């Protein structure tokens with residue numbers, strides 16, 4: 001038992017946990033028809049429940065997971081999993097039907113029926129059911145109330161409300177101006193522009209994966225991996241000083257993690273060239289600036305001429321560039337993570353003089 | 359006798375003015391009840407049967423709306439007992455917990471808020487996965503994104519109100535980022551450029567800790583009593599009104615865009 005716990009603690013470290021989740025995510029999408037078979041899905045669900053219940057026996061695990069404000073996250077995790085299953089299951093059935101030349105199931109059920117009583121009845125039942133569940137939840141679990149607010153005693157760790165913990169986890173990799181301001185803004189503008197960027201005319205009104213592979217993969221990657229997984233990491237695996245703690249590990253305030261991260265400029269001038277850092281900041285950061293400029297401004301036109309030629313032509317100039325801006329910004333996070341893990345990279349660009357760090 | 363009373367009541371002027379169409383068990387009455395009742399009128403009179411399946415919408419949009427109503431109701435009840443002043447706020451919450459036997463209003467309000475955040479996300483997931491943002495529903499998706507933001511802001515502003523350690527520090531962490539807003543946060547990139555000194559004039563930094571974006575958000579340089587009042591007003595008045603208005607538009611658009619999405623593609627052999 002002890003060794004299993006150590007293994008899971010070891011696996012839960014971001015450097016292993018995130019790539020692992022990522023690989024599982026893509027494998028699951030590839031095999032969506034297999035993993036959504038009721039038996040397979042049931043086995044996965046049972047596995048998750050058994051893991052969860054057994055883990056609750058562990059004191060440290062229970063301590064974090066059973067915090068009143070963390071209970072909703074458990075509910076969210078199971079519901080997100082279930083809803084994704086439900087959608088992909090129906091997609092699998094519809095995709096298979098369409099391969100056989102049949103219309104999707106939703107098309108079959110398109111005769112109209114009366115709102116009263118059929119719809120009103122469902123709405124009523126759903127409201128009553130959720131009302132009851134919410135009442136039970138409220139009787140069973142007291143809302144938290146800690147010591148009175150004191151601006152002088154900061155708890156360690158201080159955490160934002162759970163739905164923003166993905167953003168707080170991003171602070172590990174980016175400065176607040178990116179993680180807290182620019183990226184949230186881009187999430188909102190990106191979501192809003194989805195209907196205008198997705199040119200695929202097919203797929204309205206029924207579940208399908210095969211007909212919308214790219215759109216669905218991107219969206220689920222953003223939602224399940226970059227949002228939900230980071231919230232999980234931020235809530236359950238981040239303890240005092242935002243250090244990493246495995247799910248069964250005690251949150252020790254004195255745990256020290258060596259700060260070994262270095263900037264791109266240091267890697268280039270000290271490690272590779274061995275000349276020492278130039279004193280002029282522009283000269284010092286020129287490589288990082290070039291890299292970022294290429295990534296943001298150079299890559300889209302380059303790809304439009306090469307690998308994404310057809311795609312860019314179909315999208316048109318504006319649509320293509322809006323898409324690429326959001327896509328590249330989204331991918332900046334995993335890219336930075338990988339650079340951090342491989343090279344201990346702190347910043348690509350570090351103009352600390354102007355708070356301009358990337 | 360019973361029959362007589364029944365006819366008497368159901369023929370009375372009061373009854374007929376309220377229950378206008380009798381029990382809706384005929385086609386005609388079913389149509390009329392939905393058309394002439396203000397609340398039911400959110401719906402069309404008939405819908406495609408597949409859209410009723412739980413497996414299609416997961417009921418998530420409707421549940422989000424239901425939770426919003428629950429929050430409004432419990433929120434009003436909480437407002438009777440809660441004063442957004444540093445001196446009282448914490449004690450009012452404490453009193454709710456200690457003096458109200460079986461009191462669960464605060465619990466319902468808090469867990470309902472968490473639940474609403476979850477249902478909005480899942481509603482959005484289902485709208486995406488059924489391609490329901492595609493024409494003609496692009497605009498309604500956009501309204502949805504604003505509603506998502508408002509839901510998160512509602513939850514965020516409410517988080518401060520218990521005025522305990524959990525509240526004040528979560529909001530401190532959450533709003534610290536505003537310090538780093540480009541140009542208008544005092545620790546943001548470019549803030550130093552907003553200085554007449556850059557034009558060779560007198561050197562006066564225009565953006566500093568007591569006038570930047572975070573200051574505007576919090577009503578002070580850190581989370582204090584001014585923040586409590588500010589968040590209270592936003593939480594109880596401004597954001598709910600904005601959200602309710604947008605929900606009305608959202609539902610109106612669902613109707614005007616032809617109801618819940620239905621398969622419109624061509625599924626003939628050739629098209630597939």
Ligand code: HEM
Pocket residue numbers: 415417418419420422423426478481482485490491495498499500501502503505506509605608612617618619
């Ligand atoms: C406070 C938040 C919200 C409420 C109360 C709400 C409510 C609803 C309701 C009741 C429906 C009818 C169908 C259903 O239940 O699925 C609906 C449909 C829709 N919602 Fe929302 N919604 C909210 C947020 C959002 C968000 C965040 C998005 C997307 C970004 C969105 C986009 C849509 C779209 C495009 C439809 C039409 C779906 C279709 O035609 O199938 N809504 N909404």
